[in-house]
Amino acid sequence: MKIRAYQTSDEAAVVALWQSCDLTRPWNDPYKDIARKLQVRPDLFLVGDVHGRLMASAMFGYEGHRGWVNYLAVSPDHQRQGHAKTLMQHGEALLLASGCPKLSLLVRAGNTSVVSFYQALGYQEDVVVCLGKRLIPDH
Numbered sequence: 001m002k003i004r005a006y007q008t009s010d011e012a013a014v015v016a017l018w019q020s021c022d023l024t025r026p027w028n029d030p031y032k033d034i035a036r037k038l039q040v041r042p043d044l045f046l047v048g049d050v051h052g053r054l055m056a057s058a059m060f061g062y063e064g065h066r067g068w069v070n071y072l073a074v075s076p077d078h079q080r081q082g083h084a085k086t087l088m089q090h091g092e093a094l095l096l097a098s099g100c101p102k103l104s105l106l107v108r109a110g111n112t113s114v115v116s117f118y119q120a121l122g123y124q125e126d127v128v129v130c131l132g133k134r135l136i137p138d139h
Contacts, residue, residue, distance in 0.1 A: 029138035
């Protein structure tokens with residue numbers, strides 16, 4: 001897998017990837033999420049391709065206190081081959097180079113296989129309550 005920064009020509013392939021991985025939700029417009037990410041550290045929006053075909057993505061971010069990762073996705077036909085781990089390690093290295101002391105992420109409740117994946121990479125459950133407030137509705 002070749003890892004590179006997202007390019008605007010990747011938009012349709014990235015949204016299709018997210019849909020194939022069941023990451024999209026009606027309350028989050030993926031096109032708006034991409035546009036928003038391109039306004040803040042677009043260099044941390046990564047994609048992976050194999051033989052020129054986009055098959056992975058991850059949106060990393062860092063606001064000075066902690067890093068985050070969203071939309072980690074690997075196409076179903078490329079899963080369980082180490083691509084997600086490689087993409088995570090690449091993003092972690094970029095964040096570390098930016099001075100980021102901690103990387104956090106959210107996993108939807110009940111998604112035990114994804115929790116197990118992150119635990120195998122050294123992530124631990126933080127005892128927190130996640131709260132959210134929609135400031136700009138997508139729909």
